[in-house]
Amino acid sequence: MAPSATVEHRALDGVAYHLGGALDLTRPATSVVEVVAEGRLHEFTSGPLGLADAVAGSLGITAFDSELAFQGGTLRTVTTSEFDPQAQQVESPTLVVWQGRRHSLVTRLYRAALTDVLLLLRTLGLAEHPDGVTLTPDQEAGTRWARPATVVKEVPGLGLVEMSRRTREHGAQLPPWQGASVAAGELFRDSLSDGRPFFVLNGDRVWATIVPLADTAIDRVPGLVDGLDLRVEE
Template sequence: MASAATVDHRALDGVAYRLTSDLDLGLPSTSVADVTVDGHLVEFTAGPAALGDDIAQTHGISAFDTELSFRGGTVRTATQRVYDPQTKQVERPTLVVWRGAHHSLVTRLYRVTTRDVLGMLRTLRLTERADGLTLDPDRAAGSGFARPASVIKEVPGLGLLEMTEPTRETTAQLPPWKGLAVRGGELYRDTLSDGRPFFVLSARTVWATVVPLAHTTVEEVPGLVRRLDLSRAE
């Protein structure tokens, strides 16, 4: 059996999660946060520096329209013309990417100008840390987290692991049956609306879901989770 390794991943709201396991923890993570900015809900995704380029490619964007220096990094925007066959309307979403030395922040906005984008980002203090990018919304300017941010990480063999702080809303979603005892908590198996299985790990300081991927053997998930020590990092 391989020796155990420890990695820390920090969410956009500043909470850091520590994983220790002999499983492969080498893949990078992303963090997702819903932030209220001037009364509007905006979803941000943070990850490695190349994340913005990767997301641009998935949307068929080969070049950005603007590129500006901002807060120790670079802000790039690209506006597309997208036709929605269901609504029969044309939308013009703008992909916004802030890229720093080691991390990037990505969001997609509608009906905004470059001035709007910079005004929004000015209400969010961006800080690059060794274990991730954090946001510090300016409450006086009307910005704030709508809910705890999450960290999403693929663990080969196990699947997609999503970690967040436990809340009343999440703990209320626990199944009525008793879970399987694992390190620091209980593991529950449930089913998604499309019939696919998933797992919930309920611990004192961490709430996590495990979604099996194509390479995952579902029956092996409980045993793999028992090899994973998950906690909040101080």
């Protein structure tokens, strides 16, 4: 058991998730959010500084088409050519990466020139904070949230934890049985389609799913969650 510690991760929609307890909370976290801009859906992912390089590397990208200073960081773009077997056509996605002092932001846009990338980002209010990157869509410019952002964090011994702001839609997804009472709310156990167990934490302001990993002792999860100090600040 790790010594008690406290960390904070800020989601792309500005919600800060505070986690504390006797667990290893040192792993980095990522945040994912979907934004609607002029009727089109775009997904953005933020994380530690190396996230941008890791995504580019996974796509086999070693060089970018453009690089410029933007919003206190460095913005890079590269357009590649890919064959989409489902659509049976060649696509030309543009990888967009922004790196600040400690964090980065990644998205892929289709049929987008550099001017389109800049126009979109300027309507999203990109800003870096000590605990993460935030976006602030400008509704007057035609951008808005599609749904609350999530924060995903691996916690050794517990599993993969995905957190978001609780919504009415989440309440409709709760299992029909009563969950176990824990410090942050009510904990439910359910099964994935392949039979593997997972857990849902339903709190007053936070909704979290916990997927056990190889090092997770399933029977210990309720106790570990009960000892987890999980709070949100909007």
